[in-house]
Amino acid sequence: MSDNSYIDTSYSSASIDALCGDALRERIAQAVNDVREQTPLAQSFTNFVTINLVANAQLAAGGTAAMSFLPDDIIDTAEIAGSNYINVGTLLPFYKEALPQIAYELHKNGKTWVLDPVAAGIGKTRTAILESFRMYPPTIVRGNASEIIALDAMWGLATSDSVTSGTRPAGVEAVDEVDAAIEAAQRMARHLAKHSPSGKGAVAVSGAVDLVTDGEHTFRLPGGSAMMTKITGAGCSLGGVTATYLAVSEPLVAAISASLLYNRASEIAEQESNGPGSFQVALLDALWNVTAEQVAASEIIED
């Protein structure tokens, strides 16, 4: 870790264009501290496998959680939530109508939300739901490389000579490297920004070295722990915590801050655990204990 003397907790209103080096690190530290001080609510419509880890991770990061699957309940809760999270990991038949309606209402009401396009490319129902988000898109998409490549193709964002091809539909695990998804992620971030009420969006691609982009700036975030692939819900809970950060900061800063928090916390968890069970418990403890200075001092490589 480098020295932390750059940390200035006063709010910086600098735009991302003016952000580099220490200015970005200040915003990251600010986001980590703001979540802990403001305990923002990020509401989730998420899968049944990992719902408990998502809520616990949001609490451990300093936010609060509320899970719901009913459109009118979600639209009402969005009025008191700082941001929202939709994860399409496990689908039920009614989701095909409910999720497009929720995305439309969030868009109409100017609400921010994070999408985790789990298993994008698998199944007609999931494809129909994800395609419906093209016109009313999230503020941030967070997924593994294969999911970002599949969603980019589904939304038809590439020109004919710039198509990114994935290896095959990937289930919930990635079968592509993060680097294979760079152009898809950049295109997608520009699409999100174009449709976002604030004109800002971001895409986070997770893997051994995470990548975050707003379509103009692209950052690689190394580190973390390979043990993250040995528990279910590392990606889903990162999506939930990204929504928690989105409640207090702009999309690019939120996506970078959440990914860095996860990388630092998972490194600590690996040291303190003895296998997947204790790793998951240690990860929650580390999300709680890692300092804003540790997160902000992380290695950040701008492309």
Ligand SMILES: Nc1ncnc2c1ncn2[C@@H]1O[C@H](COP(=O)(O)OP(=O)(O)O)[C@@H](O)[C@H]1O
């Ligand atoms: N090989 C790895 N080394 C370090 N961290 C990893 C590795 N694979 C995944 N991660 C981390 O695990 C978390 C979830 O990412 P990932 O496994 O790509 O998502 P998903 O579970 O959605 O496929 C992220 O914080 C990511 O940085």
Ligand SMILES: Cc1ncsc1CCOP(=O)(O)O
């Ligand atoms: C195993 C599984 N099946 C449907 S959703 C899901 C959880 C995926 O979690 P993550 O993408 O965070 O590993």
Ligand SMILES: [Mg+2]
């Ligand atoms: Mg996932």
